[in-house]
Amino acid sequence: MQSFNDRLSRLAALRPAPRSTEAPRFGETHTHSDEDPLIRRLGAAVLKNRYGEHLAVRQWFSSPPPCQAAPDVMHFLLPLEKREKKSSGMDQRCHRIADFDAICDPMQWLFLDTETTGISGGSGTYVFLVGLAWWDTVGLQVEQFFMRDFGEEHAVLMELAERMSSRRVLVTFNGKSFDWPLLETRYAMTRVLKPCVPLAHLDFLHPARALWKLRLRSVRLVDLERHVLDAARLGWRRDDDIDSAFIPQFYFDYLRGGPVEPLVGVFRHNQMDLRGLAALAGKILATLPSDQSVRHSEEDALDLVALSRLVHKRGESERARQFYEQALSAELPDEIGRAARRELAMLVKRSGNFTRANALWKELARGLANGPQEAFQAFEQLAIFYEHREKDFKRAANICRRALKLLRQAKTSRRYLLDPIKSAQIEARFEHRLKRIDRLATGLFRAKQGLLTETVGF
């Protein structure tokens, strides 16, 4: 009475899957019997290896041109913890000089960007298009491997391992957390193929974020192209670029014999991402401070702050100081300006330049109305300075009293500068300090008196 098919028809679990796009399914379609129109549209070749066939598209672009990498900026691109022996700025993992030479030679880099069936990861997310690029003497070679169906995955992965074995420095944008782990999963799923482990993996998302997030807020590749790379002169235009959210659906449609045209757009998108990555690499290498590099006076002050922080994090305090000063001499938004002053003050304090530090703290203390937190911090630092460094207890105590007065005024007028909890914490800290200073001061007074009495007693 109830056929199995009837029962299946009622299942919620079998309701049609949601489509991410209702984009028109335009253009030529293909069937698996005749030649794939993609081959013609892309000028693709069918590559064959011992795991089977897949499509490959090879193209050459004159832009972006190859770039230079000064060895002393390379350490910015390698993870911090691997750089403990700073003497030569060398990656500890690269024991052999030859390896480090390869890492420092952009001509040996392999750019990689993948297009996938999803972004959530897991073993059911496939990489259907692997885009690779490398510089030759005058321009950029781009090669793309594409699986026309799931059965071609082995062949693509095999080819990728081959390419990676001849260029052992992998360069990506967000590849450390996305593309590479996903590829590792794909290799693991084959149970036979092993990925070719690169000598180093340079993920340019991280330096890009460190350098431009402060100014741009969003550091997607397209944002960087537009605001950092001078999009007009890049040599490609994103005007008719596809929306990357639709990429998986375009591929699924193609698999089911749908149109090839959207996929042509995906190939182009991938090419632009690779070229954008190469251009970004050049830009980052030029921006990162090397011993030879000179800063331009018209450089954006926000970028200089970001640069200071980056350099500071790497332990180069003198260069960080220079950048901070340079940034502060230009116009900075209030909030960033305060932060930069605070950071610079701590930096110069550590190097023993109290004159400069005091000047910065005094500036910050004056800006109570807009930056109460930095102001009270500055009061505290000044109090520390006079208490511990100068042993001028009277002055230290006065600073504490002044800070306490300001805090209490704010409290009684119910116009809190800070949230009440924070305010109470700061108040407690100043009270504590003041008590100690008073104790110290009287102690000192007594000691002096004692000394005096003794002298008199003589």
Added chain:
Amino acid sequence: MACWLAAHAATSSPLARVEEVLSSFASRDTSGEILTAIHHIPAREAQWAQVPGWVHADLRAAYEAKGIRQLYTHQAAAAEAVRRGRNVVIVTPTASGKTLCYNLPVLNAVLENTDTRALYLFPTKALAQDQLAELYDLDERLAHRFCVYTYDGDTASDARKAIREKGHIVLSNPEMLHTGILPHHTRWTRLFEALRYVVLDELHTYRGVFGSHLCNVLRRLRRIARFYGSELQFICSSATIANPGELASRLIEDSAEVIDGNGAPAAEKTFVFYNPPVVNRALGIRRSYITEASRVAQEFLKASLQTIVFTNSRLHTEILLTYLQHANRPLPGRPETIRGYRGGYLAGERREIERGLRSGLIHGVVSTSALELGIDIGSLDATVMAGYPGTIAATWQRAGRAGRRSGSSCAVLVASSSPIDQFMVKNPDYFFGNSPEHAFIQPDNLEILVNHLKCAAFELPLKTDEKFGSVDLAAICARLAEAGFLHKTGGQWHWTQQAYPADTVSLRSVSSDNFVIVDITEASEVIGEVDFPSALTTVYPKAIYLHGAQMFHVEHLNFLERKAFVKRVDADYYTDAIRYTQVRVLEITQQARSSEQKPAIPAARSHGDIVVRSQVIGFKKIKFFTNENVGAGNLELPENEFHTTAYWLTLERALVESLPFCISARQCGMFGLLHALESVATLLLMCDRRDLGTAIGERPSSPDPSAEWDVVDAKNSLEKRRSEEKDFFEPNLYLYDAYPGGIGFSEPLFIAHDLLIRKTRELIAGCPCDFGCPSCVGPAGERGEQTKHAAVAILERLVA
């Protein structure tokens, strides 16, 4: 503790004090209706066995250092069976050393070959945490020769890598395996390549919907293990139920050896059934079981006996805690000696209470089921249960919390007036005899299976010749491809969706079509989800929705977006949906006479597929405590239709006509009977009342399709029916699985028909009410005065 005990310790031993308290109960029970059973369980000696010769010397030494020189017989038997490569299910009571049954063989295997891996699954995170302490201790004694980790939602992300690489034993739960481990199995290569043992603790909790899901998760686990070349051996442990072996082999889809000869010693124990006295015989109203439970607990506490009180809800935990703390004020400046324990408490507070119980600083604890499983709190003197915990297995687990090895202990079950509680206290043999509780699963429920098939395809492409359950995989895959989920290439089905399928499949409900409950009292906040079928009867507009003892008023129901917007309220009533339900039989799988011995009895039993069409047409407001009807409302909600499986009893014309009652009284009798049948069925199936639906309909006498739908709900539309005064000639009394596709209750009910009828008769006949009460055929006020007599008359004819 010291002074608390001192008062009594000088005069009497705990044993004597337990006796004293019991005799004081007995002396007050003049009518003999309160203490319905006093069951003595004599102490039992330990049955010892040698530690098997194959056990690694270091492991043997580690256990010896803990004071374990010999094993209980069941521990040795389990270890030997695992050693022989068998799947086992160990069935033993609380505190019988079951963890050793799996730790010993697993650790031995790790010591023999350090590449061996094991996965332990516990139904809750807390249980996994609790096991960790024991394993750490062994690890310490074995000079850190193995690594053990918990892996759950709380695991820090930077610790996860180490767990995946190094964990010899990973303690997790089914949800984590389902959404965290299997979809990312390539990161767990080290585990899967060497995975040999899977431990399923508290196996009896995997029944019904949860069990059906777990079975499918295990199908996926075995698939992935095979992909990495591993075959799995299962070690299960279960509380005492009637069919542990059957449940285990259905879950793991392989044979399993049952180890059930408990060799652990036990102290003498007295089990008491306490039925609160009747205060209104006509309406069958008894004194509140919460107050009674508090009195009982107080007597134990007064006699300086350390006591644990179990309740079935958080609300009752708080009420009982207030009573008992009030009666046991600590000395000024001293900490409370009576504490509460439930899910909402912070971990640190819970650990403190556990320590206090072990050290004796805490004299009494009031807990929800949170303390029922696993957690180490030592052994107390007395357990008081405020209300029947729902299953015999859980009752024994709770009772097992009392039982110092040296002394004597006592467990008291204080019955509420619910039919199940009343049945239990009046039928002690049912409880103390061999367990009649069966755990059932239906892993091939299509809705559940197809959801897991999607997950499986995501994890690893499905081969066209693969098996997954006992269904036609090719047909399902073809449908999944049509719906856009799969794509076939070269003999394999690949996943073709961006979404991550496991995320949308909850292991606790059948369909993922859920309603989200949004609290809009202040800022909008999602406070929970209810599945589609229950949404219709719990979150309709103007309903009072109870969530964690807090009441909410449903302001608005957005049916299309599947959202219910609620506001916190403090009402003195709750709401009950008035549902109109129709049932139609689609296919009869099996049919037989009601009684095999006496086929002449004019009744039949069947099970098969049905379609249930129901609509909530209104609701009633019912006042708390008095159960007065204080208002009603009409609703216009969409109709819900689903296909499921049912068991039904057909009363044939001869039987119906032989009943010496008017038509309306006969109908009342049938509804009353169905109410009682449902209660007993939930007992036999270890399920919740909401897992079963009931309906009465006429057996289609003619093939006229229009007649097929002539069926109504048993619960709330009685008045409507009665006004129509329709005569049922040959009614079908349906008990159906309240889940689309069915969850495996129908066939067992068909098989257990005799027992069901017999126990239902005992329930109704044993009830002291005059005209029916909530404990048997339903409240007398709602039905007619003849309900109970008519129901009994039907039952008498069924067993005549």
